[in-house]
Amino acid sequence: MMMLNMWLMVFIMFMFGNMIFVSKHKHLLIVLMSLEFIVLSIFFSLVLYLSMINYSMYMLMVFLVFSVCEGALGLSILVSMIRTHGNDYFQSFNLI
Structure with a gap:
């Protein structure tokens, strides 16, 4: 029963992250925060799954390395966008 509650909590976290990602798409910072929440x-969920099957946790370190790299890349894009355009609105700049 405890494991089911934890899986439900992870699913609710994932759904809230996706809802914020879809609904708040005007600011880059909010989009990046929702992606980090996802x-x-x-x-x-990987922690729960790997502990459920008694597998080693080395894959989690690889996942964390890639997620930190993704966060640093998003933050650098945010900083360069604020330096060039003055804000993080998606409507304030043209992609062409």
């Missing part, structure tokens, strides 16, 4: 919920 990555955190996927990390928790």
